[in-house]
Each structure stands twice: as C-alpha cells, then as structure tokens.
Amino acid sequence: xxxxxxxxxxxxxxxxxxxxxxxxxxxxxxxxxxxxxxxxxxxxxxxxxxxxxxxxxxxxxxxxxxxxxxxxxxxxxxxxxxxxxxxxxxxxxxxxxxxxxxxxxxxxxxxxxxxxxxxxxxxxxxxxxxxxxxxxxxxxxxxxxxxxxxxxxxxxxxxxxxxxxx
Amino acid sequence: xxxxxxxxxxxxxxxxxxxxxxxxxxxxxxxxxxxxxxxxxxxxxxxxxxxxxxxxxxxxxxxxxxxxxxxxxxxxxxxxxxxxxxxxxxxxxxxxxxxxxxxxxxxxxxxxxxxxxxxxxxxxxxxxxxxxxxxxxxxxxxxxxxxxxxxxxxxxxxxxxxxxxxxxxxxxxxxxxxxxxxxxxxxxxxxxxxxxxxxxxxxxxxxxxxxxxxxxxxxxxxxxxxxxxxxxxxxxxxxxxxxxxxxxxxxxxxxxxxxxxxxxxxxxxxxxxxxxxxxxxxxxxxxxxxxxxxxxxxxxxxxxxxxxxxxx
Numbered sequence: 001x002x003x004x005x006x007x008x009x010x011x012x013x014x015x016x017x018x019x020x021x022x023x024x025x026x027x028x029x030x031x032x033x034x035x036x037x038x039x040x041x042x043x044x045x046x047x048x049x050x051x052x053x054x055x056x057x058x059x060x061x062x063x064x065x066x067x068x069x070x071x072x073x074x075x076x077x078x079x080x081x082x083x084x085x086x087x088x089x090x091x092x093x094x095x096x097x098x099x100x101x102x103x104x105x106x107x108x109x110x111x112x113x114x115x116x117x118x119x120x121x122x123x124x125x126x127x128x129x130x131x132x133x134x135x136x137x138x139x140x141x142x143x144x145x146x147x148x149x150x151x152x153x154x155x156x157x158x159x160x161x162x163x164x165x166x
Numbered sequence: 167x168x169x170x171x172x173x174x175x176x177x178x179x180x181x182x183x184x185x186x187x188x189x190x191x192x193x194x195x196x197x198x199x200x201x202x203x204x205x206x207x208x209x210x211x212x213x214x215x216x217x218x219x220x221x222x223x224x225x226x227x228x229x230x231x232x233x234x235x236x237x238x239x240x241x242x243x244x245x246x247x248x249x250x251x252x253x254x255x256x257x258x259x260x261x262x263x264x265x266x267x268x269x270x271x272x273x274x275x276x277x278x279x280x281x282x283x284x285x286x287x288x289x290x291x292x293x294x295x296x297x298x299x300x301x302x303x304x305x306x307x308x309x310x311x312x313x314x315x316x317x318x319x320x321x322x323x324x325x326x327x328x329x330x331x332x333x334x335x336x337x338x339x340x341x342x343x344x345x346x347x348x349x350x351x352x353x354x355x356x357x358x359x360x361x362x363x364x365x366x367x368x369x370x371x372x373x374x375x376x377x378x379x380x381x382x383x384x385x386x387x388x389x390x391x392x393x394x395x396x397x398x399x400x401x402x403x404x405x406x407x408x409x410x411x412x413x414x415x416x417x418x419x420x421x422x423x424x425x426x427x428x429x430x431x432x433x434x435x436x437x438x439x440x441x442x443x444x445x446x447x448x449x450x451x452x453x454x455x456x457x458x459x460x461x462x463x464x465x466x467x468x469x470x471x472x473x474x475x476x477x478x
Binding site: 025028066110 | 408
C-alpha cells in the first residue's frame, strides 16, 4: 500500500479515537488501535519504506495528545525496528504468530512509554506500568484482531484493483 | 519515501528536547482546526420565509401543504430551542454552583474571572495521558497553569495554550501535580497516631471511634471538621482514571472514606476547598502514606468547564 493510504487510515483512526473509541475504556484501559496500524505497516512493508509513514503517524498522535512532541514518533520508530527484527525470525504468514508479535510489540511500546513517564514525572509507579502495559496490549490484541483483518482486506482489494486491466 | 532510521531518530530526539513553549504553541495552533468538532451535531435549520401576498396567491391545496410543512419546521425548531435552552441552563447552573460554594471563605467573584469553555475533544489519543481540548485560548486571556473546574469539582489545569484552543491536563494525568488537603468525613473522627500506636483496632481502613469526636466532647467543630484533622499531600495522576496523593504525613491516621480537597495556594491560582475525590486505598511508604484517590467526577461526561482567571 502507498504511504498516502497509511496516512489516511491513521487520520481516520485518530478521528474515531477522539470521538468514539474512548468509550471502549474499561477501568482506564483502552485498546490502542493506532498501534495495530503501525504493526500492519511494519509487518507487511520493508523496513526502509515503513519507517517514514510510521514516524509521521507518531508525530500526528503527538500533536493531538498531551504527550511531548516527538515522543510517540520515537516510540513507533523503535517499535518498527523491533517488529522488523522479529519478522525476520518468525514464520510471518501464520496468523497466530502475527497475533503474538502484535501483543509483544504493543507491550514493549506501552511499557517504554510508561517508563518514560516514570523517568520524567515520577508517576505512574512501576507496578502500574507493568500492569497497564500488559492489559492495554491484551485489550489491543483482543479487539485489534478484527481491525488487522480489515487492513488485510483493504490491501487485498487495492492489489486486486491494481491487477485489473484498464 | 525512503529515509534512514537514524535520521528520523535524531529528528525525534531534537523535537523532544526542543523548547516546549514554541512547540506547544504550534501544536495548539494546528489544533484550532478541531474547533468545528463542537458543532458536529448542532445544525439549525434556516427559517423559511414567505410574504403574505405570496401566501394569498397560493391555491387552497398548496396553502394546506405549506401550513403543514411550516408546522413541522416550527415543531423541530421548538425542540432545538428547548435543547439549546436546557444546555444554557446547565451552563448557568455550573457557574452559579461554583460561585455559591465559596470554598474556605475565598470570594470567587473578587479573586477570579470565570471563563466558560466548551470541550472540543473529550479524550486523549495516548493511552497513558489524560487531557482534553477546550475552545478557549490566549485570545480569551488564558495562560498555562490556570485552574479548570466543573461546579465545585477540580478538573485539572491548563497545560498548553494556543490562540483559540487550550489543552486541559486532568488530575488523573501522570504529569499533574497539585497540593491537596485530606479531611475526614463530617461524621467521622481521627485518632492521633502519635498517642495511639498502629494496632489492629486503628489500622488504616477502619473507622475511628465516634466517642472521641470533638462534637461528643462538647467542643465546637468549625465547618464540621477540626483544623488539626487536616493533612496535606501532593496529588498526582496515574493514568488509570485514578490519582494518588503522595507524601502524606503519618501523624494522623487516615482511613478509606476521607475526602480530598484542593489546598490553599500561595499564588492564589487555585482556590482551596475544591472537591477532588475520596480516599479508597492506603499504603504506607516509610514515614508517609500514599493514598489511592477515586476522582469525584467523570471526565468523559463533561461538555463544558470553567477556567479560573486570577484577577491581578
């Protein structure tokens, strides 16, 4: 898929997140659908091509959220590097393996985010960081699976349209 | 577009360490584009007008059709106006509620201008941060650090500011800090831990003996609470839609149903006595308590808030 499509999907997800997805929150934990898109990009695109759109999406998220500008851009960039390394060592066509990699990378990204907050502001406590990053990743995988299927459908549709003779 | 990861890593780090003021202003200026979010569902139909001559020139059947159509339009307009009226009454109530509480004797009218702001974006996209966006900025006289309230409840403070939008950092955000006071509920009493060692009978979480209340001893209780029963701490968010209060001295024995209020502020930016929440978890951290706080307000249900602008 082209970078422009990734950006459009990210903007749509950010828009939905601000007006609707926060309602899915349970006890302060909500799924991170934007990370599912990051995972999809990183898993299905060569690393050299995926880092720029992912970095840009992180920057969009920073503008909308309270996080310092560049924080999510950096986090997503590191996550892409980790996912790219992981996809080299696993059988990437297996759905189960994709779900496991999504969970691990989401946990890694959220844990790093929480750790940054702890270092900068002194809260949340370390135990909360471990708990929250785990529950958020689990919730993301549970609900984000459907979104991942939707992304694959969009990719398949775009490829099918491109293969049609004009 | 191919870019080596190292360049983007360096750019990200530069942005993170760049001067915050400049970046925040740019961020909030970009977010001015989100202002139409408030009007997303509020559409008023334009009134259809027809002159008397034109009406009289209509055929009888058309007249009936016109009147029927006009009745429907007017009915929908009445419903819209009623809704608008209800929203305005609610806003007025939140302002008058706030003026009536007069926490700790401070005259709100004399000390603060009240700016009513509507919430544009209710939630933060980041899973770790807690903030929302409002439709007021430095053009309305706001500055970073001003207190945000809803009625008599403390909501947070203005963290970033743009020309016509601002970001409000909620009390549940990990970066939020404010001094608070913790008081026992009106009917409860407190045992001084200096005179009463921590035993099974007075462990945190258990209600104290009502026989020791000043009221029972015939002493007056100003405002229902003893001055010596107040303890202070630092409020901080933990992003689970909850907050904690750190550095609470263990001189007093705090229990689970104590109330948390904003403390007197030497800079007079935050009035004291604003309700924060209730203590629902107590842990001991050396010489101090760390208290878990259940906020008294549901931040996602807020459509408008009041921003307190201190008078100079």
